[in-house]
Amino acid sequence: MQQDVSTARIGALKATFEFILPYKRQIVFALCALFFTAGITLSIGQGVRLLIDQGLATQSEHMLTRYVLIFLGLIVALALGTFTRYYWVTWLGERVVADIRRKVFDHLIELHPGFFESNRGLEIQSRLTADTTLLQSVIGSSVSVALRNIIMMIGGIIWLFITNAKLTAIVMISVPLVVSPILIFGRRVRGLSRRSQDKVADVGSYIGEVLGQIKTVHAYNHQKLDKQRFSEHVEDAFSVAKERIVQRAILVTVVIVLVLGAVGAMLWIGGLDVIQGRISGGELAAFVFYSVLVGAAVGSVSEVIGELQRAAGAAERIVELLQSKNEITAPQFGVKSLPELIPGNLSIRDVSFSYPARPDANAIDHLNLDVAPGETLALVGPSGAGKSTLFDLLLRFFDCKTGEIRLEGVDIRQLEPTDLRRCFALVSQTPALFFGSIEDNLRYGKPDATQEEIEAAAKAANAHDFIAALPQGYKTRLGDAGLGLSGGQKQRIAIARAILTDAPILLLDEATSALDAQSEYLVQQALERLMEGRTTLVIAHRLATVKNADRIAVLNHGRLEALGSHSELIRDSELYARLADLQFNTEWEEPVVE
Structure with missing residues (x-):
């Protein structure tokens, strides 16, 4: 098991190294500066020797001034070399981490949505931020420090032998005595550092969760309990940090005693x-x-080894993300394409599907359904009937387990996902708005839309008037998830976005269920304009939408239980009649049994 972990980490470090390789010129600059500064540092020892033997011992002011100037020259050269080394090494770390972050994000955003249902978003965010920051620190600092100290250690040992072989033998005996406690306590400190990072991550996660749901927190007067729980998280983090501080303090104390004791001897x-x-x-x-240089170099290298181990773990987690497979792709061979304009003909044939977390429970069970071009089909049924799941399958967020879904007679699995999804416009119950301006949100489905097209879509969605009344109009910036707008305003912006996208098939997922009467009226008007000439599938609990539909499909436990018009289903479907009675406030009479 340990060997597997080591192999995985070595592979992760190799993958990280591949991000560094493209910058060979910068690596050469950094290494040249590294060797230069190491050489200058080693030369300072000889400068000190000459200063004492040729300057102070000779009692000559001229010689003293000469060797002091040589010493100062070495210091200036060291400063310039250090600047060059620091710049290129830090640049390399920042550049490589920027490349890693971009590649990971580009990979993640192409993954199928199901991946994010089985992987925590906060954990992925942590890998993109905390882990890459650790890599930046190692690539842009620790590796350079390790190389520099290895050079200093080797060069220092050589100069020790040149200067005095007898004293060098004493140093060689004392070095293991100094290094051993550093390694022992260093291992403990590294373990506690990892625990401390985990505890701090817990604190961050709790903050994000509570502040992200701050209205619910206040609505239920949960502040007191949240303060208590947060205090527990903070104290846990402090306890681990205190333990780490004690171990590190002991380590520093032992090192000082041993190193300075060896120097005294x-x-x-x-x-x-x-x-x-x-x-x-x-x-x-x-x-x-x-001797001090060699001792410091050995201690620094042992510290860096711990940093490299942590970096290997971080690299492994990042590589895991990069190696995550996208389960929703076009076929390797025989990819088909759709014409630019399609009528919107859908055919669902014997489709079954179960979510990965519940493989034995079918969310869609042998469903057969046809939707004609330009038809409005309403999907109704109790919670868990499979209505939203059907939308997920149409958009190919998941692939069906059995059966097939055809668009214009083509199995959607034979299409490029982007080619498929351009045919749909989705308006969900909770509209997805992004941080940025209203204009940015409207352009989300059509980035090259003109201002005239944006305003025309907003007018069709009954959104233009309230947008124009805002202080900055279409340039008004929204908070996270559209913070600052009412539910009806958010919904109308989402509808305007769908109008602007101008897709032939419209998916409406309970688009009016959470609105007040006035907002619902305005949104319903906008939806009617949006639905004109489009194939539309509507998940709805509102009677007005259901009554206007060409047909209504009644789903129950993933199966199609009934299909027909409102009046036909009231008469023929007991389940629909019950739903109508409960949700639409229509009269329902017990069917007459003859």
Whole structure:
């Protein structure tokens, strides 16, 4: 199992590396700056040695000034190299993460809607933000730090041997003693960091959920309980963070004691050598500089290893998204296409369908139904009868388990999904409006629509007057999900959008069920204009819509129970008569049994 996880993470890191490869020139710039700064840093040790031995020890002001200037020159070169390295490494991290985010989003938006019913939206959002941010930190910082410290460690060890082999042997013995606690406590800190991130994610999810439903929270006076629950989430996150802080504080304390203790031992041994004339003061200072450099590099590399492990996990989660299969696609061979203008002829033949979460319960069960071009067909039935599911199948959000749906005589599975969906305009019970201007929302189905076309569609939907009365008219910006508009106004904008799309088949999903009488009247007028000359399927509980339909299909448990006009069904269908009595306030009499 562990091997499978490691293999998956290695594969994820390879996939991430593929995003880096296109930027070879920037990688070369970053590596050149990296080697340059590492070389300059290592040279500073020799600058310190010369400053002490050739400047201070000789008691010459001229020599002191000369070597101080050399030292300052090294500092300036280091600063310029660090600027170049930081710029290109950070640029690379930001550029790669931007590419990853774009590719993941482009992939997700093409996936079938069923994918998002079985995967939490907040989790996907977290992968697109938190995980990619972690990758940006690693690519744009941690990897550079690791490479730089590896170079410094190798170069520092070489200079240690050149400076003093005896002291170097002492350093080599003390390094494992310093590194071991770093690795042990570092592992604990990394584990607690992951737990802390999970707890913080829980806090974020709870905030998003509560604030997203703030009206319901206030309506049920749920603030006190939500405060209590949020406090529990915050305290859980704090408890884990406190534990992480303690472990990290212990780690820092141990490292300071061990590292500075080792430096003290080296100063004592090296100091004796200086006193006895075996080495110079400058050599001892350079040796201490290189030993601290090597120790810091080893500790930094061990920290970065933990960051790389976390990045591997993040990369794995992102790659999982990229590898998610789109189950709704056109066939590999034999793709058919529809003419630009179609009359809107639908045929449903022996269709059965069950949702993936409930494979044994058919939402649609051996349904047969034909809809003629220009016909208005109303779908009625109790909750769970399969009305909305039928719309999902027509739009091919899901594929039927058995049977087939034909549009203009063509099985919709033989069509490109985009070619199929351009033939439909959907107006749902809860209109989907997006953050942005009213104009942007109206253009959603036809981005190249002119202002005259937009206003004509709004007038046909009885929406122009209230839009024109807004402070910025069609440029007025809406809040999330159309916040700031009434239910009737939202619905009329959705209808105007459908009118502007000008699709031959119209799907109305209880478009007036949640409106007051005045709004319903205006929306109904707009719908009647929209339905003219179009094949229309209506899910409705409103008597006016049902009575105006050419035919009414009564669905029950996914099956077609009855089909006919309103008057015919009142007479012939017991279920429809009962629904009419309960929902449409019509009189229903017990059928006469002869």
